[in-house]
Amino acid sequence: xxxxxxGKLEMTDIRNYVEQNxxxxxxxxxxxxxxxxxxxxxxxxxxxxRCAERWKELLLSxxxxxxxxxxxxGNPVVYGEKIIDPARPTVLVYGHYDVMPVEPLExxxxxxxxxxxxxxxxxxxxxxDDKGQSFMHAKAFEYMVRTRSLPCNVKFxxxxxxxxxxxxxxxxxxxxxxxxxxxxxxxxxxSMIAPDVPSITSGLRGLCYWEVEVTGANHDLHSGIFxxxxxxxxxxxxxxxxxxxxxxxxITIPGFYDDVLVLSDDExxxxxxxxxxxxxxMKELGVKALKGEKGFSTxxxxxxxxxLDVCGIWGGHTGEGSKTVLPSKAYAKISTRLVAxxxxxxxxxxFKNYFEAAAPDYVTVKVTPCHGGAAYVAPLELKAYKAxxxxxxxxxxxxxxxxxxxxxxxxxxxxxxxxxxxxxxxxFGLASDDIHAPNENYPLxxxxxGIETIPLFYKYFCE
Amino acid sequence: xxxxxxGKLEMTDIRNYVEQNxxxxxxxxxxxxxxxxxxxxxxxxxxxxRCAERWKELLLSxxxxxxxxxxxxGNPVVYGEKIIDPARPTVLVYGHYDVMPVEPLExxxxxxxxxxxxxxxxxxxxxxDDKGQSFMHAKAFEYMVRTRSLPCNVKFxxxxxxxxxxxxxxxxxxxxxxxxxxxxxxxxxxSMIAPDVPSITSGLRGLCYWEVEVTGANHDLHSGIFxxxxxxxxxxxxxxxxxxxxxxxxITIPGFYDDVLVLSDDExxxxxxxxxxxxxxMKELGVKALKGEKGFSTxxxxxxxxxLDVCGIWGGHTGEGSKTVLPSKAYAKISTRLVAxxxxxxxxxxFKNYFEAAAPDYVTVKVTPCHGGAAYVAPLELKAYKAxxxxxxxxxxxxxxxxxxxxxxxxxxxxxxxxxxxxxxxxFGLASDDIHAPNENYPLxxxxxGIETIPLFYKYFCE
Numbered sequence: 001x002x003x004x005x006x007g008k009l010e011m012t013d014i015r016n017y018v019e020q021n022x023x024x025x026x027x028x029x030x031x032x033x034x035x036x037x038x039x040x041x042x043x044x045x046x047x048x049x050r051c052a053e054r055w056k057e058l059l060l061s062x063x064x065x066x067x068x069x070x071x072x073x074g075n076p077v078v079y080g081e082k083i084i085d086p087a088r089p090t091v092l093v094y095g096h097y098d099v100m101p102v103e104p105l106e107x108x109x110x111x112x113x114x115x116x117x118x119x120x121x122x123x124x125x126x127x128x129d130d131k132g133q134s135f136m137h138a139k140a141f142e143y144m145v146r147t148r149s150l151p152c153n154v155k156f157x158x159x160x161x162x163x164x165x166x167x168x169x170x171x172x173x174x175x176x177x178x179x180x181x182x183x184x185x186x187x188x189x190x191s192m193i194a195p196d197v198p199s200i201t202s203g204l205r206g207l208c209y210w211e212v213e214v215t216g217a218n219h220d221l222h223s224g225i226f227x228x229x230x231x232x233x234x235x236x237x238x239x240x241x242x243x244x245x246x247x248x249x250x251i252t253i254p255g256f257y258d259d260v261l262v263l264s265d266d267e268x269x270x271x272x273x274x275x276x277x278x279x280x281x282m283k284e285l286g287v288k289a290l291k292g293e294k295g296f297s298t299x300x301x302x303x304x305x306x307x308l309d310v311c312g313i314w315g316g317h318t319g320e321g322s323k324t325v326l327p328s329k330a331y332a333k334i335s336t337r338l339v340a341x342x343x344x345x346x347x348x349x350x351f352k353n354y355f356e357a358a359a360p361d362y363v364t365v366k367v368t369p370c371h372g373g374a375a376y377v378a379p380l381e382l383k384a385y386k387a388x389x390x391x392x393x394x395x396x397x398x399x400x401x402x403x404x405x406x407x408x409x410x411x412x413x414x415x416x417x418x419x420x421x422x423x424x425x426x427x428f429g430l431a432s433d434d435i436h437a438p439n440e441n442y443p444l445x446x447x448x449x450g451i452e453t454i455p456l457f458y459k460y461f462c463e
Numbered sequence: 464x465x466x467x468x469x470g471k472l473e474m475t476d477i478r479n480y481v482e483q484n485x486x487x488x489x490x491x492x493x494x495x496x497x498x499x500x501x502x503x504x505x506x507x508x509x510x511x512x513r514c515a516e517r518w519k520e521l522l523l524s525x526x527x528x529x530x531x532x533x534x535x536x537g538n539p540v541v542y543g544e545k546i547i548d549p550a551r552p553t554v555l556v557y558g559h560y561d562v563m564p565v566e567p568l569e570x571x572x573x574x575x576x577x578x579x580x581x582x583x584x585x586x587x588x589x590x591x592d593d594k595g596q597s598f599m600h601a602k603a604f605e606y607m608v609r610t611r612s613l614p615c616n617v618k619f620x621x622x623x624x625x626x627x628x629x630x631x632x633x634x635x636x637x638x639x640x641x642x643x644x645x646x647x648x649x650x651x652x653x654s655m656i657a658p659d660v661p662s663i664t665s666g667l668r669g670l671c672y673w674e675v676e677v678t679g680a681n682h683d684l685h686s687g688i689f690x691x692x693x694x695x696x697x698x699x700x701x702x703x704x705x706x707x708x709x710x711x712x713x714i715t716i717p718g719f720y721d722d723v724l725v726l727s728d729d730e731x732x733x734x735x736x737x738x739x740x741x742x743x744x745m746k747e748l749g750v751k752a753l754k755g756e757k758g759f760s761t762x763x764x765x766x767x768x769x770x771l772d773v774c775g776i777w778g779g780h781t782g783e784g785s786k787t788v789l790p791s792k793a794y795a796k797i798s799t800r801l802v803a804x805x806x807x808x809x810x811x812x813x814f815k816n817y818f819e820a821a822a823p824d825y826v827t828v829k830v831t832p833c834h835g836g837a838a839y840v841a842p843l844e845l846k847a848y849k850a851x852x853x854x855x856x857x858x859x860x861x862x863x864x865x866x867x868x869x870x871x872x873x874x875x876x877x878x879x880x881x882x883x884x885x886x887x888x889x890x891f892g893l894a895s896d897d898i899h900a901p902n903e904n905y906p907l908x909x910x911x912x913g914i915e916t917i918p919l920f921y922k923y924f925c926e
Contacts, residue, residue: 205687209785218749222899224668224870227800228770229761231754234795235704235773242705245698286681289824291694298692307691310698311788312779317796322672322833324798324871325774332697333780335787337690362752370785407687436685 005084007149009459011394014452017143022448026117028058029135029447032097033115033124039075039098039164048075048160051097055158056080062138063145064156070176072168075160079179082145083153089462090153092182092421093141095134095189096162099126100436107438121441128442129435133188133428134158136447140454149455151462155182159411162189165371166411173418184384185415186457188450190405190427193274195445198396200388201425203303203404204412206338206375208348209311212237212355213366214330221326231362233330234315240358240365241332244308248294251308251336253354259341263304271299274401303404308336333370337406344372373410378422384461388426391456395449426457468547470612472922474857477915480606485911489580491521492598492910495560496578496587502538502561502627511538511623514560518621519543525601526608527619533639537631538623542642545608546616552925553616555645555884556604557874558597558652559625562589563899570901584904591905592898596651596891597621599910603917612918614925618645622874625652628834629874636881647847648878649920651913653868653890656737658908661859663851664888666766666867667875669801669838671811672774675700675818676829677793684789694825696793697778703821703828704795707771711757714771714799716817722804726767734762737864766867771799796833800869807835836873841885847924851889854919858912889920 018025037051038044052069059067059080067080075098083090102112102125110116115124122132137156144150157180159169173180190201216233217226246252263271276299282290292301301307315330317323336351338344352367359365378385380402392400405425412423428450434440481488500514501507515532522530522543530543538561546553565575565588573579578587585595600619607613620643622632636643653664679696680689709715726734739762745753755764764770778793780786799814801807815830822828841848843865855863868888875886891913897903 207687207787209787211785216750221748222870223772223774223798224670224800225765225868226748227772227798227869228764228768229753229755229869230748230750231752232772234776235708238701238704238773238776239708241698241701245702285684285689285693287679287693287825289694290692291823291825292692301691302688305691309686309690309695309789310701310779311686311786311790312781313697313701313793314777314781316773316775318775318777318794322674322796322798323774324670324672326772327774330776331781333785335686335690335785337687360752360754362750362754405688406690406692407685 005149005151007147009144009149009151009455011452011456013147014143014455018448018451025139025451026122029132030115032058032131032135033126034113036113037098037160038101039161040101048098052076052078052158052160055097058138059156062142072172074168077160077169077172078156078158080156081154082150084150085153088152090155090182091458091461092155092157092180092185093137094157094185094187094423095137096130096159097134098160098163099129099131100163102438104438109439117444120445121443122447123439123441125440127440128429128433129440130162130189132442132447133450136188136428136450137186137454139451143451144455144458151458155180162411166414169411170414170418173415177419180419182421184461185421185423187412187423187425188427189409190425191429191431191433192427193401193403195430195443196396196398197275198392198398198400199274199403200385200392200400201405201427202380202385202402203340203377204375205306205406205408206342206344206373206413207335207408207410208338208344208351208372209333209335209370210348210351211368211370212332212334214240214359215328215364216362217326217328220328223324223326226326230326231360232326233363234327236360236363237315237330237332240355241310243358249292250294251306253351255350256306256347259343260306260339261341268300270402271303271404272297274299274403302406304339306336306338306342308334311335337408338375340375340377342375344374348372373408374413374417376409376413376416376423378424382422384422384424387457387460388424390460391453392426394456395453426453468612468614470610472607472612472614472918474915474919476610477606477918481911481914488602488914489585492595493578495521495594495598496589497576499576500561500623501564502624503564511561515539515541515621515623518560521601522619525605535631535635540623540632540635541619541621543619544617545613547613548616551615553618553645554921554924555618555620555643555648556600557620557648557650557886558600559593559622560597561623561626562592562594563626565901567901572902580907583908584906585910586902586904588903590903591892591896592903593625593652595905595910596913599651599891599913600649600917602914606914607918607921614921618643625874629877632874633877633881636877640882643882645884647924648884648886650875650886650888651890652872653888654892654894654896655890656864656866658893658906659859659861660738661855661861661863662737662866663848663855663863664868664890665843665848665865666803666840667838667888668769668869668871669805669807669836669876670798670871670873671801671807671814671835672796672798672833673811673814674831674833675795675797677703677822678791678827679825680789680791683791686787686789689789693789694823695789696826697790699823699826700778700793700795703818704773706821712755713757714769716814718813719769719810722806723769723802724804731763733865734766734867735760737762737866765869767802769799769801769805771797774798800871801838803838803840805838807837811835836871837876837880839876839879839886841887845885847885847887850920850923851887853923854916855889857919858916889916
């Protein structure tokens, strides 16, 4: 089983290989993209299996010793591996083959599942997220196998439910702990700051989500006959939501910030190096001013601080016309984003207890916890983090900036909990790739540079 | 044209007449009820005309000299009259032949448009509101005509748009001022306190209604990437709505109360005579506490004080599941009920200007005024009010209590403005009649007592 490592991992060699094979790489990627593997739509169930099977073929042709489409409670997982020496380190590559829905179709300039190369970009659903990004790993792996330069063992795990919450992957990991044993997880499913400003996502926020229901009278009332005398659950809900923040934008739930780690001045200074044009940001969003927690910058507000948002609200008459009604019920969907060290289950309880207890006696309030996930942080001292940093420094000519994403990838915290593994989020996407939106695209340059960068990660990780 | 008045209006005679004709009265009423004249549903347009035509026949058979179905911009108005002597006073009877929708159908114990008499009640849509109540006037009129006891001229005006805001009736009144000349308007479209506690609605609240739109970013955002840094329009709207009341339940819009008339202690004492069981009221509504403006009783809060309610709110993800989104927009429908002397157009402007100006700089707020109507008060010194008071005292054996209804009938203020006429709201409905709801009903006793009471109103009004 043990194999000799004969080749060396040099950037120029890799670049030449990519240059010579780029058309084939794209053609292979397009065979994945053309399968409309939309995980949230039941009608695409057969496409999920087709896409997984196609991945299996591509892993085998890239040099895997073994590849399988493995069942889960939901969509299958594609597993592949090449074990050169059990004594050497193992990198577990994680990605997902499912994609987001494509509506609204009329806003697309091309056909979502018919990839087109134009103006230096691949245009298609999944071009970046995550078919384009995960496929870079298959081709970097192919290079290392063909040139006998692969310095360690590699495992691939591609799931089909990332866009719908990775529901089955937690169980899959629990069930296959042995199979998935590795030293680190490598993921390309995030973005970097700009083509000339590389960055590595060193943190993700966690998430808690609740639905709240406020009930006043036991049925809808005439707003004239009862208005002024009986509590209106919409007005009450608005007041309760308003009271969740103070004038400085702090969340008022007692104990909410107890476990939040305060970053050192040095860490904040490093984060602040990421270029950020607040005027351009506001212009892009079409707002005249920003709003957030006092004492923190915009980047800090999304990166290292938790927040609370109402994701949806409804109650009373929401159709056309001016129906007068004093409704019986009002509802909201409320979510928080959490930062490292906040326990999402503790926060979930904290909010439920607080919000229900805060109900005035003229209404009843019910809070239903929906889902949640822990935040995640990759310490910058990790060998794997440093390997990613060096690899990107080589190919982009500039040391990547560690960034904290405001978003959540709950499975990354799940990997840490279940498999005991840290993940390195070395993503090559750009903010302009319009993932989850019409006209998703992925710049060819990012795609090819990603393939060049990945073998260097292996090199530095195994040094 | 002049006709002799030969008969006398005596309660026992009227009672005997009702007793002898009650089955016919019900049969006639049922011919009106069986026509599903739902004004808010386009498919019932032909039923509106059929119902108007049926009313015309019933007015003619009751003794009108003339009756017509007259066009308006919307549903027709039924006009009828009997002029006994132009020199004598004229009573204009107002009612409406349109009804509310019947959904949810599954909650009805009978078929809405197939009237059933059971347990001493008529069960059907329109049994009370307003077919049952307005038809009492036709039969009281019939009695007076047939017994040659009608002491004055009578005009009837029945509209087909009351349940949708009387939109066409304002123009109709403007256009037919001469035709509609009268001394007072008599209306039965309200309720009394209890079968043994007669009351007359001496005031109605006015109404102002707006739709508000709060816009944050120019498109929906990822609640992770942007949450905490960009204003959430739902949170902002909630705060703005919460700020419309202070801790004492007062409305905070500057100038809002400027024109509100403060009632004298005597007037408040008279109002307080109306029996009111707060515990029963709360039990009926299923609430543990009431909420309203500090310093006023429940009855005062709905009768003599304005109020502000959110009738509807919506924004973000309101469907199933826990989609995380930081929405671009949030909406609410907000209404106030106004009291006498508050100018609804002034209040409409006041709110729009205040709410738009209150928008923080991180959102934009747009307020669209929808509709409104003035409040109405009938002074208790009016001869017509006193006539109604005496009439009900005779038939119910107890002096009716003047009540201020929290509801609005904007056209009543419109009559005052356009025709210069006060309206007497002598209603015989009961709170348990479930108007606008499934299982609408009208107690036979109220129906027959109403027919007995109305001629006595004419008697005292013409004395």
